[in-house]
Amino acid sequence: xxxxxxxxxxxxxxxxxxSSVLALTPNQEGINDPLVRVKDITxxxxxxxxxxxxxxxxxxxxxxxDGKSNQFTVQSVANMLNRFGIKVTSDQMSVDNVAAVMVxxxxxxxxxxxxxxxxxxxxxxxxxxxxxxxxxxxPLQGPVGNEVYAVAQGPVxxxxxxGGQGGNQVRQNHATVGRVPxxxxxxxxxxxxxxDNGYIRLLLSNPNFSTAQRIADVINGNFGYTPxxxxxxxxxxxxxIDIKVPKYYKEKVVKFVSRIGQLSVRPDTEAxxxxxxxxxxxxxGHNVRxxxxxxxxxxxxxxxxxxxxxxxxxxxxxxxxxxxxxTNVDVxxxxxxxxxxxxxxxxxxxxxxxxxxGATPRDxxxxxxxxxxSGALHAKLEIM
Numbered sequence: 001x002x003x004x005x006x007x008x009x010x011x012x013x014x015x016x017x018x019s020s021v022l023a024l025t026p027n028q029e030g031i032n033d034p035l036v037r038v039k040d041i042t043x044x045x046x047x048x049x050x051x052x053x054x055x056x057x058x059x060x061x062x063x064x065x066d067g068k069s070n071q072f073t074v075q076s077v078a079n080m081l082n083r084f085g086i087k088v089t090s091d092q093m094s095v096d097n098v099a100a101v102m103v104x105x106x107x108x109x110x111x112x113x114x115x116x117x118x119x120x121x122x123x124x125x126x127x128x129x130x131x132x133x134x135x136x137x138x139p140l141q142g143p144v145g146n147e148v149y150a151v152a153q154g155p156v157x158x159x160x161x162x163g164g165q166g167g168n169q170v171r172q173n174h175a176t177v178g179r180v181p182x183x184x185x186x187x188x189x190x191x192x193x194x195x196d197n198g199y200i201r202l203l204l205s206n207p208n209f210s211t212a213q214r215i216a217d218v219i220n221g222n223f224g225y226t227p228x229x230x231x232x233x234x235x236x237x238x239x240x241i242d243i244k245v246p247k248y249y250k251e252k253v254v255k256f257v258s259r260i261g262q263l264s265v266r267p268d269t270e271a272x273x274x275x276x277x278x279x280x281x282x283x284x285g286h287n288v289r290x291x292x293x294x295x296x297x298x299x300x301x302x303x304x305x306x307x308x309x310x311x312x313x314x315x316x317x318x319x320x321x322x323x324x325x326x327t328n329v330d331v332x333x334x335x336x337x338x339x340x341x342x343x344x345x346x347x348x349x350x351x352x353x354x355x356x357x358g359a360t361p362r363d364x365x366x367x368x369x370x371x372x373x374s375g376a377l378h379a380k381l382e383i384m
Contacts, residue, residue, distance in 0.1 A: 039261030056138030066125035099127035129175035207239035210268035
């Protein structure tokens with residue numbers, strides 16, 4: 001009996017040790033795909049920025065404004081002065097120190113009346129610079145209707161300068177676009193509904209069926225089952241997860257959302273190769289795989305050079321001076337290098353192999369396109 005107890009104890013210890021070793025041994029997927037918070041790869045439906053726009057005037061410019069050629073600027077200044085009881089005509093004004101601008105801003109979610117946001121100014125006339133200018137009070141409206149959500153005003157910052165004299169000019173940064181940090185005061189709250197009839201909907205930043213299902217599994221693993229025996233979270237499609245708010249969180253929805261956002265999940269990534277031919281940039285995912293393929297790399301260079309010579313006859317000869325051309329053709333071909341990539345090659349194998357054949361980034365782009373056409377590259381190829 002004592003021996004049986006010892007054997008059972010040893011068996012139990014072996015099971016514990018083996019399970020611990022398996023838990024501590026990460027698989028290849030776990031190494032390359034890190035754990036991230038749910039809040040970092042999703043957003044809640046209904047929680048979003050809102051675009052605002054307005055038309056305004058920047059005054060106080062040092063002769064770098066629109067001038068009389070822009071009639072809408074002259075008319076805008078005249079209308080503004082009329083509001084203050086000053087009657088003027090277009091011929092009586094010079095707007096070299098005034099610039100008409102479009103003012104844009106983003107109204108963040110949960111922003112309340114009295115909060116401040118940044119605004120961006122862009123000239124729409126012939127102004128040369130907004131340096132040293134001040135934006136006059138400008139109402140900012142939403143995309144629908146004429147309702148004013150914020151009012152912008154303040155000194156303009158262009159983050160550089162624009163100056164010159166005697167035909168010489170020095171410019172740093174883009175002088176016709178500026179910002180007014182904290183320049184807009186929010187006048188009206190925009191309601192944000194992040195819970196709909198007891199449900200919260202998460203939207204993935206990068207839609208993926210596997211990632212959506214993993215997020216639903218993580219949430220269900222933490223909150224269990226509903227009283228009816230169903231799951232709290234369900235992946236509707238590749239980009240949306242519907243979550244039912246538990247009854248004990250009905251009055252604490254913010255706390256429930258906070259808990260969900262802190263959960264960790266391992267997102268799935270699509271096998272993809274991104275190529276930017278303009279800069280020679282290549283980005284490959286770790287799960288890019290190849291079938292067995294052979295790659296040959298060699299360059300053929302043909303150089304044609306022309307040299308002009310002057311043919312001068314002897315002083316006593318009756319010939320004429322003439323220009324002759326000597327053409328040289330030089331052909332250089334590098335030795336082709338053949339590299340065989342075995343099936344199932346990973347991204348590191350691909351990079352090592354292509355570097356081994358002496359391929360430059362632009363050569364690699366051409367090689368990857370050819371390998372994709374052959375059907376040996378098992379990844380999505382995107383060219384920017």
